[in-house]
Amino acid sequence: MQLNARVPSGPLEKKWDKHRFEMKLVNPANKRKFDIIVVGSGLAGASASATLGELGYNVECFCFQDSARRAHSIAAQGGINASKNYQNDGDSTFRLFYDTIKGGDFRSREANVYRLAEISSNIIDQCVAQGVPFAREYGGLLANRSFGGAQVSRTFYARGQTGQQLLLGAYQALQRQIAAGKVAMYPFTEMLDMIVVDGRARGIVVRNLATGELRSHVGDAVVLATGGYSNIFYLSTNAKGCNVTATWRAHKRGAAFANPCFTQIHPTCIPQSGEYQSKLTLMSESLRNDGRIWVPKQVGDPRKARDIPEAERDYYLERLYPSFGNLTPRDVASRRAKEAVDEGRGVGEAENGVFLDFRDAVTRLGREVVAERYGNLFDMYRQITGESPYEVPMRIYPAPHYTMGGLWVDYNLMSTLPGLFVVGEANFSDHGANRLGASALMQGLADGYFVLPYTIGDYLAGADLSAVDVSHAECRKVEEESEQRLKRLLGVNGSRTVDSLHRELGSMMWDNCGMSRNETSLRETLSRIPELRDEFWKDMRVTGRGRDLNQTLEKAGRVADFLEFAELMCIDALQRDESCGAHFREEHQTDEGEARRNDEQYAYVAAWEFTGVWSEPKLHKENLVFENVELAQRSYK
Amino acid sequence: MKLTLHVWRQQNAGAKGGFETYEARDIGPDMSFLEMLDVVNEGLIKEGKEPIAFEHDCREGICGSCGMVINGNPHGPKKAISSCQLHMRTFADGDKIWIEPWRAKAFPVRKDLVVDRSALDRIIQAGGFISVRTGSAPDANAIPIPKENADSAFDAATCIGCGACVAACPNASAMLFTAAKVAHLGALPQGQPERYERVRNMVAQMDAEGFGYCTNHGACQTACPKEISIDFIAQLNRDMMRAFFTSR
Ligand SMILES: Cc1cc2nc3c(=O)[nH]c(=O)nc-3n(C[C@H](O)[C@H](O)[C@H](O)COP(=O)(O)OP(=O)(O)OC[C@H]3O[C@@H](n4cnc5c(N)ncnc54)[C@H](O)[C@@H]3O)c2cc1C
Ligand code: SF4
């Protein structure tokens, strides 16, 4: 396996332009001769499918929900970044680029990140033209807010439902292409495996979730836009269906997996309330603009929040980071919350949260202003916990939220498997070791609307592909393998439910490969994962039939893949013997408990090659070269 | 708490369905309604039975996947939430709960509580979009939009496409869903060129899918988890009139 990032030569700000000129074009009349398979209809997949269809390609788009509009992107709340500088506060392409590189703790590729910042403005234009109802000022122009600790206001938003509005924009563009006959949509369909012919990605095997039928789809290129894998932790802020299956299957067929241990933990989620909790709910980060985070000074303090006097409260973020206070980046805020709870100062019945208190905000701004800013979030919190944040402080705790790791891609967003492109959260490309708030939506749409449609043309124009149809022997073979695997899942007939095994894997990963990691516990986890995997294949139970709507079977397939992938995550975390961004190795911290990077040895992307379920994966390194920024220690004091 | 559930079970679209009774034990007030069903389902699997099929994904009221009629109310007894946002503290120990799928001719049952809602996608395909090529958009601030128009567009655009309005309507009409999209795009300058064409085509598709006619019953608005207002239906009707007079 060779890693060639294909970064164009020349100055940073000219690279994308130059590359666009140098890429081969597909003649308009020839575009209809190419078939492209897109798996996923979130921001990345829907925008890519719509744009490719519009350009004239034949597109087939797949998603497992019953409608393309329900992809997990719909749940994004806070907003989307763009360096428009509408607020005249000094934003620029270079500043957004710099903030993203620095926020990612210098573990991402300069050229990709610069291109992202460059394209960000076009995204907003495109979305507004589609009718996305972003927030506006009274003069009728677009409003912005500052988000996730950024020092400029570059975040565009649509109340607390930005992801929904952006996705509906892309979904509507997609529906338009479906009506025009350029995209064939396959909702309620799950990709189970990848078809590779002559070393190139040529198709997928899918299962119709309504009938259980398996079938192959082939094309000239395959695009994965299948989102992130936070659900490896069982409890996360992600939708229940989010999975690693598509990317893991592609990995097993030759696509390198990059930085799997880079997973982001979001600091402000509602803590777990019981054993049967099925997911965690995010409370928008914007709450940290006015809420103050604290825990009691005293360990095990039994009093109610309002009975604890000011002097006995520890506003630990304000104490430790006087200049950023409650607005420190996600990874820092999360780790400090964990520390407080681990010390026994956690709040709530289960002592598993910290307070996010609006008492002072209500005094300072009045209840009305607070309601206007956060009313819908307060209602949501009350809905779930039965408590009103106007009366008692919210309880929050960090939760798995986003995965920076993903399939390795070059500058063209192509993986190490030729013909396989990866966009959105599914790839590893732009966020390094930590993603900034409001940048995932930006990246998904940049990839789908403005990058992939060009780069895929360059591949198709030069690929010289042989004709492949669904009767090809390779299709038959992969279909048969998928069939056998489903049979195996159905045949175990043990005593444990898939959920109980998933919960066990999740808590193991959360404790040992979550917010902080160390060598001893990673090694121990690495020995326990195969045991759990064994138990899964010996003792789990799927009822019902294969040729039918069978949600337990779907779940079992996804958990089986998580059980393999978990090992790679731990191996990666072990290998990266430094702390950076969201990857915190306890062995590597400063005296003040901050992450200590090791640029000399670890300024690389770890791209793993699959060698077998029971054998060690092979590490390939893409060294990161920083020509335009100086590597600095992050400081938020 | 302990509850008795009467759940609609149906093997597939062709099969005849019926209610089955289950006991839900050890249910806590902080559990969500879907978590309560998870518990029941884990129990069923352990007994070697097929769990109750129901759709869900985000479990926070935004994806529109979940949807069931609970004690006769789409999304349950509480206002302005979807089924996944309902919590067990709404119920009391010993309650009996009836759970059924959306019932409408245009939403055939796939299995148990899962119905096929693809008709809603096809209504959008008929015109629920603005035709703009990727890359051809002017600067986002080139056209100022009065805040109240933008806000009204947003209010309509919050529809999650769940189909509760159809399930609530005695005529199984998809008018609220359709009107919400027509109103969203119609409130914006970008949506004007296709405005009348859009409403005509979307309403025609709605009819073709077998949804019923709107008789201003208003049950849709009560059931809607996003509180989409029936005022949008009046607006759709006005646009339809205009479309009629400006027809090709
Ligand atoms: C609660 C929450 C709030 C967030 N808020 C923000 C925010 O404010 N700003 C921001 O920038 N980011 C935010 N994020 C992150 C952001 O929403 C996601 O990273 C982004 O939407 C991912 O988009 P995507 O298109 O890559 O994937 P997704 O939207 O996850 O879409 C994945 C698609 O792939 C399909 N799929 C997956 N596997 C298969 C398979 N095996 N077979 C067939 N189809 C498959 C799914 O059906 C779906 O259509 C938030 C995330 C969460 C969880
Ligand atoms: S209008 Fe309301 S009830 Fe109808 S689909 Fe939209 S959100 Fe659901």
Ligand code: FES
């Ligand atoms: S599961 Fe998404 S709205 Fe209920």
